[in-house]
Amino acid sequence: MSDEPSRQDGDPGDPPGGDGGPSGATPGGATPAGATPAADATPPSKSKRRPRRTGWRRLVPTWRMVLFTVVAVVVIVVGGFVAGYKLVDIPPANAAATAQSNVYLYADGTQIARDGDINRENVPLAQVPKTVQRAVLAAEDRGFYSEPAVDPPGMVRAAWNTVTGKGTQGGSTITQQYVKNYYLGQQQTVVRKAKEFFIAVKLNREKSKRQILQGYLNTSYFGRNAYGVQAAAQAYYGENIDKIDTAQGAYLASLLNAPSEFDVIAHPENTSAAKARWNYVLDGMVKEHWLTEAARAKLSFPTPTRSGPSTAGLTGQRGYIVRAVKDYLAGRRILDEDTLASGGYRITTTLQKPRQDALVKAVDDNVNSKLSKDRDADRDVRVGGASIDPATGDVVAMYGGIDYTKQYVNNATRRDFQVGSTFKPFVLAAALQNGSHTQDGDLITPNTTYNGDNHRMVQGPNGPTGYAPANEDDHDYGDIDVRTATNKSVNAVYAQMAEDVGPSTVEQTAISLGLPASTPDLTATPSIALGPATASVLDMAQAYATLANHGMREDYTLVARITKNGAAVALPKRSPAQAVSRQAADTTTSVLRTVVDSRGGTGTAARAAGRPAAGKTGTAENDKAAWFAGYTPDLTTVVALMGADPKSARHEPLYGALGLGRVNGGGPSAQIWAQYTAAALKDSPVRNFDLRLLPDAAQHHKPSGAPPDEPSGTDTSQPPATDGTDTGGDGTGGTGTTGGDSTGGDSAGNTDGGDTGDTGDTGGTDGGDGGDGGGSTDSGGATGT
Numbered sequence: 001m002s003d004e005p006s007r008q009d010g011d012p013g014d015p016p017g018g019d020g021g022p023s024g025a026t027p028g029g030a031t032p033a034g035a036t037p038a039a040d041a042t043p044p045s046k047s048k049r050r051p052r053r054t055g056w057r058r059l060v061p062t063w064r065m066v067l068f069t070v071v072a073v074v075v076i077v078v079g080g081f082v083a084g085y086k087l088v089d090i091p092p093a094n095a096a097a098t099a100q101s102n103v104y105l106y107a108d109g110t111q112i113a114r115d116g117d118i119n120r121e122n123v124p125l126a127q128v129p130k131t132v133q134r135a136v137l138a139a140e141d142r143g144f145y146s147e148p149a150v151d152p153p154g155m156v157r158a159a160w161n162t163v164t165g166k167g168t169q170g171g172s173t174i175t176q177q178y179v180k181n182y183y184l185g186q187q188q189t190v191v192r193k194a195k196e197f198f199i200a201v202k203l204n205r206e207k208s209k210r211q212i213l214q215g216y217l218n219t220s221y222f223g224r225n226a227y228g229v230q231a232a233a234q235a236y237y238g239e240n241i242d243k244i245d246t247a248q249g250a251y252l253a254s255l256l257n258a259p260s261e262f263d264v265i266a267h268p269e270n271t272s273a274a275k276a277r278w279n280y281v282l283d284g285m286v287k288e289h290w291l292t293e294a295a296r297a298k299l300s301f302p303t304p305t306r307s308g309p310s311t312a313g314l315t316g317q318r319g320y321i322v323r324a325v326k327d328y329l330a331g332r333r334i335l336d337e338d339t340l341a342s343g344g345y346r347i348t349t350t351l352q353k354p355r356q357d358a359l360v361k362a363v364d365d366n367v368n369s370k371l372s373k374d375r376d377a378d379r380d381v382r383v384g385g386a387s388i389d390p391a392t393g394d395v396v397a398m399y400g401g402i403d404y405t406k407q408y409v410n411n412a413t414r415r416d417f418q419v420g421s422t423f424k425p426f427v428l429a430a431a432l433q434n435g436s437h438t439q440d441g442d443l444i445t446p447n448t449t450y451n452g453d454n455h456r457m458v459q460g461p462n463g464p465t466g467y468a469p470a471n472e473d474d475h476d477y478g479d480i481d482v483r484t485a486t487n488k489s490v491n492a493v494y495a496q497m498a499e500d501v502g503p504s505t506v507e508q509t510a511i512s513l514g515l516p517a518s519t520p521d522l523t524a525t526p527s528i529a530l531g532p533a534t535a536s537v538l539d540m541a542q543a544y545a546t547l548a549n550h551g552m553r554e555d556y557t558l559v560a561r562i563t564k565n566g567a568a569v570a571l572p573k574r575s576p577a578q579a580v581s582r583q584a585a586d587t588t589t590s591v592l593r594t595v596v597d598s599r600g601g602t603g604t605a606a607r608a609a610g611r612p613a614a615g616k617t618g619t620a621e622n623d624k625a626a627w628f629a630g631y632t633p634d635l636t637t638v639v640a641l642m643g644a645d646p647k648s649a650r651h652e653p654l655y656g657a658l659g660l661g662r663v664n665g666g667g668p669s670a671q672i673w674a675q676y677t678a679a680a681l682k683d684s685p686v687r688n689f690d691l692r693l694l695p696d697a698a699q700h701h702k703p704s705g706a707p708p709d710e711p712s713g714t715d716t717s718q719p720p721a722t723d724g725t726d727t728g729g730d731g732t733g734g735t736g737t738t739g740g741d742s743t744g745g746d747s748a749g750n751t752d753g754g755d756t757g758d759t760g761d762t763g764g765t766d767g768g769d770g771g772d773g774g775g776s777t778d779s780g781g782a783t784g785t
Contacts, residue, residue, distance in 0.1 A: 100121055102116060104325060106351050106353040119225045119231050134291075136252075139250075178215050223262070229241050253281050265303075334562070376656075396635075422618035422638075423618070425588050430501045433580040444497065446590070448481060450481075453492060515533070544638060547589055551585030557574070609677040624651045632681065
């Protein structure tokens with residue numbers, strides 16, 4: 001029998017109280033004794049549970065999960081955007097984006113050279129034609145002005161392609177590309193793309209669309225080592241960007257997509273693809289109503305030039321010119337080296353390309369083409385040349401050497417070769433300017449007589465000076481007038497004249513005419529007359545230009561204007577000054593004319609220019625340099641041949657060079673001068689010298705192959721003098737020293753010009769057939785031709 005009591009009126013397993021009632025209820029639901037039954041009492045109900053999902057339903061997120069996920073994503077994106085916007089600043093521009101080259105130009109705007117590692121020249125947007133701007137927009141971002149700075153779908157697509165290895169893709173908007181070019185770099189990473197996004201957004205708020213487009217055009221790469229649209233215009237069409245037309249602009253815009261591949265000259269096999277891209281750009285312009293259908297139909301593909309201007313080269317004359325301009329800017333405190341090195345300067349020089357080319361050709365024809373590897377002396381030959389417009393001081397041509405990359409020293413600006421007898425006109429000008437007298441008390445004029453004997457002791461106020469220079473070939477000339485002594489370059493005469501004038505006065509006159517006060521070996525001794533000073537070719541051209549300009553010194557300039565990013569850089573004001581009186585300068589010129597025109601002159605080779613000319617030859621000690629300095633009324637040019645060992649740079653004699661026994665100033669130097677001058681002035685009318693001479697300074701002569709001078713008026717600022725006229729007569733009319741009548745002259749007898757051996761006046765007879773040469777080495781080290 002079971003111990004469990006039997007259950008009555010209830011199911012098995014129910015708790016006490018039956019039917020789930022309260023404890024103490026009697027079986028059967030009876031109310032216990034003494035308790036009051038509850039009316040309408042109902043049993044408590046159980047809560048319903050959601051049935052569990054089974055099967056495929058378990059994989060579908062609930063609406064709560066979806067809502068939570070969306071909210072989380074929005075919070076993360078917005079938070080990330082806010083954080084990124086706050087944390088990513090606009091960085092400084094990268095160095096490569098701001099680097100620019102300096103551009104050096106001829107006076108007509110033709111490019112000479114660029115320097116710097118980056119071939120870039122920034123230009124303002126206003127300088128870029130509207131059609132070129134629109135071509136770029138049609139190619140790269142047609143909604144640039146109306147759409148946001150970023151293209152999120154494009155960025156997502158680019159990031160996905162990068163991550164999945166499907167290739168790289170750049171930013172799609174111009175703003176993003178500008179950010180990449182200017183602030184970040186060309187690497188293709190997700191981090192860089194993220195930075196690009198935030199910087200583009202910020203940039204779009206801080207800069208105008210025009211500023212962004214300008215920056216983009218100046219930083220984009222176009223191929224041919226051209227960064228920026230200005231460099232591209234030069235590289236592909238040899239023009240400044242403001243000269244580029246619609247068709248050319250569309251081609252430049254098409255290059256942005258594939259700079260190297262779409263260069264149809266470098267890759268002719270890609271011509272069809274390049275033309276397709278070009279057509280795409282133009283069609284886009286039509287679609288955006290930037291170009292009419294009719295105008296579009298007239299355009300043809302603008303094949304670029306075979307090659308752009310040389311950007312790798314400072315070869316040939318380019319390097320010499322660039323170096324000379326840099327030295328000029330630094331020396332005049334216009335731009336120092338560090339400032340110039342920052343780049344971006346557009347420097348227009350005074351050099352004139354036709355004349356520059358003419359000077360190079362003259363040197364090539366008369367020297368370089370005659371050099372031989374079989375002659376040892378030829379390896380030492382160097383040539384320097386400089387040409388100045390005497391009326392303006394503009395340097396119009398300069399020859400620095402055979403090639404800057406082979407001979408880097410500029411022979412036009414170096415100051416280490418003696419100028420020789422090309423210095424002698426400065427002594428004469430000093431004497432005429434100061435009204436100097438000989439030791440015997442005679443006024444020094446072109447007709448004054450000196451003793452020209454070899455090794456004649458120079459006499460000072462207190463007797464012999466101890467200096468007795470030798471003449472060329474130890475020749476004794478006896479009594480000789482100044483004009484003839486100049487023709488024959490007699491050292492004895494000019495050393496004595498320097499003493500008569502005063503060596504310090506001669507030195508100061510040379511400086512006033514244009515030689516730098518710092519010129520090496522410009523010392524105040526009688527030997528100064530023979531040219532031991534080592535002025536440069538350009539220095540000498542400056543001084544001779546002052547004589548050609550009637551004594552008015554216009555400091556030479558190599559630079560006409562400078563700009564950077566479109567803004568002009570201030571240049572010093574030019575202040576011409578009267579270095580010597582017009583009559584002193586013009587009288588010196590009249591003497592130098594006989595050096596060229598007379599049979600006995602040392603500069604007769606200069607007649608080949610076919611122009612009225614004045615000049616002087618000079619030879620350094622031991623024939624280590626041979627000079628010709630000369631001028632017409634319109635152009636002053638100095639040419640020097642120099643001897644220097646190519647390895648040690650030691651000065652060497654020019655004996656035997658070019659197959660010549662001796663090389664002097666009347667040879668190749670004068671020949672270069674004549675050929676260049678004829679070419680440089682070929683389009684200019686022949687102009688005669690307009691000279692106003694000092695009293696007792698003129699001479700009858702018959703110039704050789706030169707037109708006669710025209711009469712000129714009297715310089716009222718100087719002591720009265722009647723100007724003579726070169727009539728081309730035979731000099732039969734009286735003597736200049738006595739004021740007798742002369743053909744074409746007047747009572748003063750002051751007639752300008754050179755001599756052909758005639759004896760028209762007793763004070764100025766030319767030396768006749770003196771041959772080429774004259775002068776000699778003095779103790780100062782310079783020779784006399």
